[in-house]
Amino acid sequence: MITIKNKADCCGCNACGDVCAYRAITFKTDIEGFWYPEVDTSKCIGCGLCEQVCPMIHAEELKRNDFEKPECWVANHKNIEVRFDSTSGGMFTAFANAIYKDGGYVGGAIFNEDFSVKQLISNNPEDLKVLRNTKYIQSDSQGFYKEVKKLLIAGEQVLICALPCQVAALKAYLRKGYENLITVDLFCRGINSPKVFRKFLDYLESKYNSKVVYVKPKSKELGWKKLTLKVVFENGETYYGTHDIDFFTKAFLQSNCITRPSCYDCPFKGFPRIADISIGDFWYRRPSEAAKIDDNMGTSALLLNSQKGKTFFEKVQKKLKSVSADLDIIVEGNPALVSNIGKEKMDRATFYDMLENKDFGEVVNTLFPEKLPFKQKCINMAKVMVHQLRFAQFHVKPMVEFIKLNFFHKGIHNVSLAHKRVIYISSYCDLEISPKASLVLKGSLEIGRSVYKNTKTETRIRMQPGAKFNLDGDWSLGYGGNIEIFSTGELTVKRGPWTNINFCVICQNKILLDEWAMIGRDVTIRDNNGGHDVGIYGYKNSLPVKIGKHVWLTSGVTVMAGVRIGDGAIVGANSVVLSSLPAHCVASGFPAKVTQENILWKM
Numbered sequence: 324m325i326t327i328k329n330k331a332d333c334c335g336c337n338a339c340g341d342v343c344a345y346r347a348i349t350f351k352t353d354i355e356g357f358w359y360p361e362v363d364t365s366k367c368i369g370c371g372l373c374e375q376v377c378p379m380i381h382a383e384e385l386k387r388n389d390f391e392k393p394e395c396w397v398a399n400h401k402n403i404e405v406r407f408d409s410t411s412g413g414m415f416t417a418f419a420n421a422i423y424k425d426g427g428y429v430g431g432a433i434f435n436e437d438f439s440v441k442q443l444i445s446n447n448p449e450d451l452k453v454l455r456n457t458k459y460i461q462s463d464s465q466g467f468y469k470e471v472k473k474l475l476i477a478g479e480q481v482l483i484c485a486l487p488c489q490v491a492a493l494k495a496y497l498r499k500g501y502e503n504l505i506t507v508d509l510f511c512r513g514i515n516s517p518k519v520f521r522k523f524l525d526y527l528e529s530k531y532n533s534k535v536v537y538v539k540p541k542s543k544e545l546g547w548k549k550l551t552l553k554v555v556f557e558n559g560e561t562y563y564g565t566h567d568i569d570f571f572t573k574a575f576l577q578s579n580c581i582t583r584p585s586c587y588d589c590p591f592k593g594f595p596r597i598a599d600i601s602i603g604d605f606w607y608r609r610p611s612e613a614a615k616i617d618d619n620m621g622t623s624a625l626l627l628n629s630q631k632g633k634t635f636f637e638k639v640q641k642k643l644k645s646v647s648a649d650l651d652i653i654v655e656g657n658p659a660l661v662s663n664i665g666k667e668k669m670d671r672a673t674f675y676d677m678l679e680n681k682d683f684g685e686v687v688n689t690l691f692p693e694k695l696p697f698k699q700k701c702i703n704m705a706k707v708m709v710h711q712l713r714f715a716q717f718h719v720k721p722m723v724e725f726i727k728l729n730f731f732h733k734g735i736h737n738v739s740l741a742h743k744r745v746i747y748i749s750s751y752c753d754l755e756i757s758p759k760a761s762l763v764l765k766g767s768l769e770i771g772r773s774v775y776k777n778t779k780t781e782t783r784i785r786m787q788p789g790a791k792f793n794l795d796g797d798w799s800l801g802y803g804g805n806i807e808i809f810s811t812g813e814l815t816v817k818r819g820p821w822t823n824i825n826f827c828v829i830c831q832n833k834i835l836l837d838e839w840a841m842i843g844r845d846v847t848i849r850d851n852n853g854g855h856d857v858g859i860y861g862y863k864n865s866l867p868v869k870i871g872k873h874v875w876l877t878s879g880v881t882v883m884a885g886v887r888i889g890d891g892a893i894v895g896a897n898s899v900v901l902s903s904l905p906a907h908c909v910a911s912g913f914p915a916k917v918t919q920e921n922i923l924w925k926m
Contacts, residue, residue: 325373327359331584332379335359335514336492337464339373348373350465355675356518357461357583375498378491382590385491391595393626394633395653397605397613398645403620407923410456410541412623414602415484417639418507419455423448427480430471432462438524438538439517442467442485444474454484459540459575461514461583464489468496475501486511487591490598505635508596510603510624512659513586515575519678523571524554526683533558543925544873544891545839547621559906561872561890563838570687578690579667580674586664593661599632600625606656613648620925624653693742700741707740714747714769716776721748733758734786743767749802751781759788760808769799772821778802780824790830792816796838801826812850820926822846823878829853832865832884840870841926843878843896850884871906875924893924 325348327333339360340348347366350358360373374380400406400413409416419429423446430444431454440462443454462485471493474481483493484507493506524535533556542553542563550566566572574581591597605624607614616622627633654660667674669690677686695703715721725748729738734756738745744764748754749771756762771782780803786792790808796818800806803825808814812830822842828834831851851865866885870876874888879897882888887903894900895911895918904910909919 324362324364324367324369324371325360325377326362330357330359331588333359334379334488334492334585335461335583336378336489338376338378338468338492338496340465341468342372342376342496344372352518354679355671356516356521358463376492376495378488378495379585379590381495382491385494385597386591386593386595388595388597388599389629389631390627392650393594393596393601393628395648395650396625396627396636396645397616397648397653398623398625398640398643399616399621401642401644406620407543407925408452408455409621411547411602411604411621412643413621414623414625414643415507416451416455417642418482418484418505418600418635419451420448420642421635421639422480422482422505423451425480427482428474429454429482429484430467431484432458434458434538438521438535439463442489444470444481444483446479456540457509459515460517460520462489464492468493471504472497475504478503481505483507484509484602486514487597487601488585488589491591494597502631505600505631506598507600507602508598510601510657510660511586511589511591513575513579513582513589513664515581516583519574519581520571522678522683523574526570527554527562528556529682530684531556531558531560531562533560541621543620544923546619546926548619559889561906563872570683573691574687577668578674578687579664580669580671580690582664587666589663592659592663596626596628599629600627600636601660602626603657603660605653607652608655609652611648611652613646613652616644616646624648624657626650626653695741703743704740707743707745711745711747714749714772716750718750721750721752724748724752724754728754728756732756734760735762735764737764746770749773749782751779751802753781753783755783755785757786757788757790760786760790760792762786762792762794764794766794766796766798766818768794768797769821771802771804772799773802775802783807787812801842806830809851833867835867835869837870837872837874837890839873839926841873841875843876843880845879846876846881848876848882852884873926891923893922 325339345366347363348360351361352358400417405413405416422429428444428446432440433443433453440458440460442462442464480503482505487508490506490508536557537555539553542551545551552564552569554562603624605622627636711725728746745767747769752771782802782804784806786808787810789810791813793815798816799821801822806828809831813833814830816836817838819839823844825845826842827847829849834850850868869887871888871890873891875893877896880894882900886900889906891907892904893909898911898915899913901914907922908917910917
């Protein structure tokens with residue numbers, strides 16, 4: 324009879340429940356959101372099968388394979404749509420499609436309606452859409468092992484992709500090898516609490532005042548290396564949580580408080596691996612031939628651990644762009660293959676007690692407070708001054724302007740060298756910011772950023788008395804830029820890439836440039852028609868403008884008053900936008916019209 328005295332001894336694989344013919348084992352979830360087996364002694368006959376299938380008990384004997392050290396590859400799927408919709412380079416899709424083609428079954432993790440996770444096995448290729456992508460929280464595998472065994476006995480071809488502990492549990496449950504089974508495990512740092520993830524989504528739903536309808540870990544839209552968690556809401560809003568700001572990612576990668584206790588001393592690290600193939604992200608720390616195929620669209624590392632795995636890989640290799648790699652390069656970039664995660668950054672019991680009684684944002688702010696230690700403040704201030712010196716190319720005039728603006732200007736608020744909330748000034752700037760205007764910093768603002776070292780192209784900002792400029796995140800106004808905010812105007816800019824040459828903003832009403840909006844050359848945004856009245860009934864001289872998240876305004880685009888551009892849209896070169904555009908479309912022309920819908924793009 325299986326008895327869990329120490330939670331670190333249970334990986335939550337659910338295999339013991341599947342093997343019990345008397346249904347004596349159920350799973351109870353603790354305060355952390357992880358489940359553990361409980362035995363009903365009135366039903367248990369003491370057969371010991373639950374202990375026989377426990378991968379934690381039999382880890383050493385399960386860690387056997389054809390190859391002591393794997394054959395290593397780095398690869399990308401040749402189909403760009405597959406890569407775009409995959410967590411890494413699209414390897415799972417290549418493997419799954421090969422099995423589907425032969426009429427076989429594919430098993431992996433999927434989100435439930437409430438964004439908890441369960442294991443699914445299916446021979447329907449349409450299910451690949453929900454099976455694809457790592458989910459980063461523990462999946463419920465109850466009934467999964469039974470279903471897999473039934474299919475294998477029936478002679479069906481089966482591919483299973485799961486965590487190393489789940490693959491080990493399957494091997495123990497099956498008790499023998501099957502030639503019609505291919506196992507794939509994931510590079511695993513540790514598996515996270517479903518409860519914590521749900522609390523995080525609740526926090527986002529409260530913040531956006533709308534229900535979550537779609538979750539995409541490691542979205543490629545801002546570039547793969549930003550590790551963006553994309554969340555879409557019922558009201559059409561989109562959250563792009565990059566690794567530096569996303570609470571859940573920070574709690575996972577930095578706090579070490581949300582990972583299952585068994586992951587702190589995982590017996591499935593190192594080699595040999597149990598699965599036929601292991602897949603994960605290809606991170607690297609030094610140049611190599613393999614690194615040359617990385618284009619920030621997601622690249623996979625593969626470990627071929629058995630002859631069966633090697634043969635299967637060769638079968639699908641024509642679908643891939645692949646390069647052989649050294650094991651040490653892959654391990655350097657993925658130390659979780661051989662090393663356990665570090666200890667918690669705060670007391671685990673305290674963390675979950677807070678989670679039970681407080682908002683998720685409050686909990687993470689407690690873990691990662693804005694208040695910095697004195698040493699870090701000194702380091703940040705030194706970095707700010709060095710960056711300004713380089714940004715100004717060591718010229719005296721912009722250094723003087725930098726000091727005047729950040730320390731003595733009455734209209735500029737929330738400046739902090741320690742938190743790197745400052746205005747950086749390049750060599751050629753013309754700034755007329757009234758002391759009765761308001762420029763509020765929640766990030767750094769670079770004025771006059773250029774790709775040319777010796778350019779004399781002037782960058783201008785003019786703010787009349789009463790004008791408002793809200794900067795919510797780091798942003799750069801490129802060389803030749805011109806921002807004019809009238810006394811009644813309010814410009815809000817959120818974090819994102821720098822603008823290209825000659826970006827022009829004329830703000831009399833309200834303009835919002837949301838997160839990660841990409842601005843091409845010679846783009847103009849204006850919320851007014853220059854104060855000229857037109858004899859048309861209902862005519863208004865100024866109307867608010869909103870540029871959504873991750874919008875791309877390409878060269879020569881003009882956006883006029885009253886326009887709202889939905890998240891993820893692209894506006895073609897030299898277009899004039901006179902009316903609002905939906906999310907994730909391509910539009911072009913004069914006036915701009917939608918030419919394509921439901922598109923995704925990478926910065």
